[in-house]
Amino acid sequence: MARIASESLIERLAEWGVDTVFGLPGDGINGIMEGLRRHRDRVRFVLVHHEEAAAFMATAHAKATGRIGVCLATSGPGGIHLLNGLYDAKLDHVPVLAITGMQETSVLGTGYQQEVHLDRLYADVAEYNMMVTNPAQLPTLVDLAIRTSYARRGVSHITVPNDIQVADADAEPYRTVAPVRPPETAPVYLQPPGLPRRSDLERAAEVLNRAERPAMLVGQGALHAREEVLAVAEALQAPVVKTLLGKAVLPDESPYTTGGIGLLGTRPSEELMDDTDVLFMVGTNFPYSKFLPEQARVVQFEVEPTRAGSRIPTDVPVVCDAKEGLRALLPLLSRRDGSAHLAKYQKMMAKWRAEMEDLENPDRDPIAPQYAMSVLNQLATDDAILTCDSGTIATWAARHWTIRGGREFYMSGTLATMAPGLPYAIGIQHAFPGRQVIAYVGDGGFAMLMAEFLTAAQHRLPIKVIVNNNNSLGQILWEQMVLGFPEHGVRFAQPEADFSAWARSCGGFGAKITKSEDVAHAIGQALAHDGPALVDVDVNPNEPPMPGKVSYEQAKSFAQAFLKGQPHKAAIATTLFKDRIQKLGE
Structure with a gap:
């Protein structure tokens, strides 16, 4: 058979080291699918059940490996479905290449079936965005797309019309001004x-050496620089705050860390942001500036020039790689032998950790979500990878999933979209088949893309899924209350879903848990299972994901929601009392 242009596309991907493409076929990419078939010994095609999941898988693959993730969708609706996952990659700055189909060039502009000009649709999401019009372009366009994704840490997009896909790979149908080299x-x-x-x-170094109460804020850009972050923190005797995407930069039991920041963070971290006189930001452009200091001097190490010094007033914005920059900075720092400032926050963190342990109470009924998360935390391996959805579950993961050993943690950061937890786990399990990969998801997010559990079963992937089932959109419920509104449209009607039945129907392990005493046994069974496994845990729907430090305005709005007729106020008040959550605001 003649070599077709799609083979040129797949061959060039393989030459870049791409070994996996996540996608869903359609008549708009049949030529590309043939290219994949002919080169299946070099590039594996992972068939999914929804294109959105394919984009999430490619994003997770890129986050976990540092290599470009690739997803594939057909023309029109298939390409549209990719967008949510692609925006996740864009906003979290990871390299992803999207390949889509397009109608034949002869019918473009005629309103043909499924004619959606995806290159125009992707104009905002893609750093590099091109429709192929000549088979000879393909290798060069693949090179430019991948280089752009790496350089700008974002999404690239190539869309290939049907007739180009199956054209002779060496065809040069037009008289060109300059032949493609x-x-x-x-x-x-x-x-x-x-x-x-x-x-x-x-x-x-001058600013940092003069600091009396230094603090570091580290993010995902420092994930590869753990030793350097620790060395600088030790030299400065500085407490280290971690963004959620940077949770794995330091072990959570490190004497230098005060944990997370923001709504999902810790009280010591919030206190530190109000107390520090010099903030050293490394590998992060933390977007929620209201949680950052208002008066402190700021030094920032940022790899992207357009982001350096862009978030808050910054005294010394520095463009560099976190690891290389910290290593070069270290000899210029004046080492400190001890610090009352650091000791103060170590004491506060010890108290905070004790409070979090109190919430991991197995005797509560309904099951406390903190307890379910703590059991998973205890039983998972020291090199486990946890993926997480957005919502209340992010709070429990941020506070009760402990980074130790080689553990990693991934979720949708800036986009904070629902549903990536399951496809993230699948994408990462493909990259690391020998590691324990666990998806920690809510019932709302899992239901959106639950067909991908079948994908895991069909690809014989041993992912583990823990569903934090509160039969509601829990985060939205509490946000409504903080705004002073009674809850509306956030609790699902009965009957409550039993996702374990779906897991078993797919050929995986499935367990439904309604009592605390059964949690540990079920999660242990799931982790030991040699295939995909799911544990659906019914947790207390009235458990509040309270901020680390409760403001007066938040408390006032919360009270107003009760006065307006909060239908579950008795259960919520009981939960608050049992948790002693009000102490978090003291």
């Missing part, structure tokens, strides 16, 4: 230098 045989991405300028380092 074949790309080099071994494509590479040249990483830009990560070292900062010496003058910037000296300015940063």
